[in-house]
Amino acid sequence: MDIAVCLLLFAGLFFFTGGAVGILRFPDFYSRLHPAGKLDTLGLLLSLIGLALFNLHHFSLGTLLTSAKIILIVVFVFLASPTATHAIVDAGVRAGLTPWTKGEKRR
């Protein structure tokens, strides 16, 4: 059980790190949104599942409810994250920002 929790948490942290590094390394606004919007989502999914499992250590109704609430957070993030990402991209397009293409200088 503890091993599974640790694995999940570390995998989640790995994806979070990937997201942060991606935001720094990618060349422009649109491509930065790829790691920012989605590696975070999977990182959050893995680490929160890990926390929900850890919370079930002492199995009782109270801890079960807390775990269910943690899972609800995951559900809401999965619904909200793509919508927010889409809204940001849409704002960029409306403002007239052209996407970076291969061969240009990084912005």
Add this chain to the structure above:
Amino acid sequence: MDKEARENSGPEGTVEGNEDLSSIEDPQDRRLFIYPFVVTFIIMFGVWVVLSGKFDAFHLSLGLISCAIVAYLSSDLLFSSPRIKGFLPQLARFARYIPWLMLQIIKANLHVTYLVFHPRMMELIDPRIIKFRSKLQSDLALVTFANSITLTPGTITVDVSIDGDFKVHAIDKASGDPLPGAMEANIAKAFGEV
């Protein structure tokens, strides 16, 4: 599922139009109106119980009353097209789509993580805007498709028109090429539009 439905709530006119149609066309279709209500109610009551965490009669009955009122008022917003035959099989098909989507999300996440940590990342990525027209019909299917594209890393939906014209920003060729392809086919299957 709820979010797509919420976004998809659309103009009131069409929703009422559907109800009218279903009640006139066939008395059996009237029954289909009850399913959205029951499903909305079950979802809401589940969330109520989880969030309140109290199981005495007072709190449960409060939940029952408020969930019934809200479900009655908004079930036609959540599921705006009760005309689809067989509401429950529809839900079951949609539930089968979720695990496939999760698998795609994980695979695509690994791909983007590989790109992020690659030392020569700038040579590997090749951002582009892809345009295509989807064969999907219903609004709900289109919104699900758009959100699924955004959820799988390497692709973000920039724009969807009501006719199914998609503009997608893809981070490299490998991410963009599979579209619309398998994902569209799976969503068509999930919404019974094969």
